[in-house]
Amino acid sequence: MRPAAARIAASFVALTFLATTLQAQQPNLEPTRAPHAMVVTVEHNATDAGVEILKQGGNAVDAAVAVHFALAVVYPFAGNLGGGGFMLIRDKHGKSHFLDYREKAPAAATRDMYLDAKGDIVPRMSLVGYKASGVPGSVAGVVYAQKHFGKLTLAQDMAPAIRLATEGFVLSDAEARMLQSKNMTLFPASAHIYQRDGNFYKEGETFKQPELAATLVRISKDPDEFYKGAMAHQIADVEKAGGGLITAEDLAAYQVKDREPIKGKYRGYDIITAPPPSSGGIVLVEILNILSTYDLPKLGSDRSAAQVHIITEAFRRAYMDRSDYLGDPDFNTLPLKQMANPKYAAAWRASIDPGKPTPSKNLTRPAGFLPPPPSATKTKESTETTHFSIVDSEGNSVASTTTLNGGFGCGVTIAGLGFLMNNEMDDFTSKVGVPNMYGLMQSSANSIEPGKRPLSAMTPTIITTHGTMFHRPKLAYVMGTPGGSTIITTVANDVISAIDNGLNIQAVADAPRFHHQYLPDRLDFEKKFPDDIVTQLKAMGYDTNRNQAADDKSPGLWGDSELIAVDPNTGELLGGHDSRRAFGKAAGY
Secondary structure, three states: OOHHHHHHHHHOOOOOOOOOOHHHHOOOOOOEEEOOOEEEEOOHHHHHHHHHHHHOOOOHHHHHHHHHHHHHHHOOOOOOOEOEEEEEEEOOOOOEEEEEEOOEOOOOOOOOOOEOOOOOEOOOOOOOOHHHOOEOOHHHHHHHHHHHHOOOOHHHHHHHHHHHHHHOEEOOHHHHHHOOOHHHHOOHHHHHHHHHHHOOOOOOOEEOOHHHHHHHHHHHHOOOHHHHOHHHHHHHHHHHHOOOOOOHHHHHHOOOEEEOOEEEEEOOEEEEEOOOOEOHHHHHHHHHHHHOOOOHHHHOOOOOHHHHHHHHHHHHHHHHHHHHHOOOOOOOOOOHHHHOOHHHHHHHHOOOOOOOOOOHHHOOOOOOOOOOOOOEEEEOOOOOEEEEEEEOOOOOEEEEEEEOOOOOOOOOEOOOOOOEEOOHHHHOEOOOOOOOOOOEEEEHHHEOOOOOOOOEOOOOEEEEEOOOOOOOOOEEEEEOOOOHHHHHHHHHHHHHHHHHOOOOHHHHHHOOOEEOOOOOOOEEEOOOOOHHHHHHHHHHOOOEEEOOOOOOOOOOOOOOOEEEEEOOOOOOEEEEEOOOOOOOEEEEO
16 A cells, blocks of 8 residues: 555544445446447437438538537527537547637626726626627637538538427426526516416426527538628627627627637646636646545545545645636736646645644645736626537547536526527626625636636546557546536546546446535535435534535535546447436447
């Protein structure tokens, strides 16, 4: 046993914790298997759309375009035309691209736009209604991906979504209930389309969207119309009539960014993940760097108290750096190399007490690595996002995470076009020192400025084996999840459960989740997390919280891991769809 691991294991002798594992809590769920290609999404119709395109000869990017547009139809909670997101692509030759089509602040946006005359935040102004929206990037992003990396035509890739909008799809009970969002009730176009003016949809009914179908047809024929044509002016007119800030000029100025992914190493694997304006990738790499010398399985099983403690302390330290330094790289100089430095991780590791938590207020950043941070503020990120993973028969892979920010965005549907707008402006810092939805701490690097992209936690990730002189790296995992501030910790735990603890990819997707984000200094657990482990960690000194446990009607869940693993021996593709969302699936051929 390594010395660090031995010290930690000894510290837990006094803890009489049970070796509770996922397999002991649930049936032995097996992954979905396919020899050639795999698609995993939150909604079964969207998965089918991706598989359909793959069978037609499309590659992983074509399938991703099909899935994205299908999700805008069948999962309006987070799938979108009026939002934004990220797409991580790794081609069969090992070349990777990170497409950033995050929303941008309109030109008329100002730093204090959500404050009243007294300097206080106007409640819900950044969440609901026309002023909450940033300039949408999704259509530009997926069209860019298709043009540069797809094999088929845009019209072919969009055909499944157009069919779903035109002919409709059958709603499950959960999907029908989701459409009863109170925010959409506030806006006539939304209430008419999604709620039949108060006659709510029910399980088993077919939901058709003719306005959205017509919009999709227009995009398939001329995608530039969304940003520089008649459609752009329709969007701008609706925004103006409602008091929003987005103009036709804002739409015409929108650009997709093809950024260099963040890269790291862990346990003989290469990590390819999201760069800023996502904080996810660099924080994930920092977490894994801190954990890299611990022999986690020697401490206990997956989700044991011993493992959770050490992992949580890595979360705490990496999230402190997230809070102080990260923002839009086009507006800030970010210390990414320093944050990814293994020596910096080692210095952080030395501050971890193997037997008890370090209170966040007592954390002191190791000296000599990072510059002084800008002033910190509290901010939030919504959990209502969606992720999908795809691998095609040639070995191309896509990990994509997209969002409207809040569920159904700001609640506003663009009348005549049939799609919802985002409330992504809420991801900016509205006022220094004032917490918002999820209490994340961030720096003034994330303040509102025209044309700026808000900081995100979205962490689409692709993992490969290390290459050698004679062998190229091989695809191992495609990962990602929604979950706002919990995205990074969920992806980190998925990596650890798969690589360190050897869970199959379905078990990884279903494993109970825990989260710590530095501030508030609280260790959060899903409602289904084992009681005995929570009790042991509370006894160690953690302020523990079982998410929504007081509400018996709430599932107390977060995230939605949609994962793919590659069998290293046979090359078979293994899909893990998160069972938290019963209407999604993994499928392939």
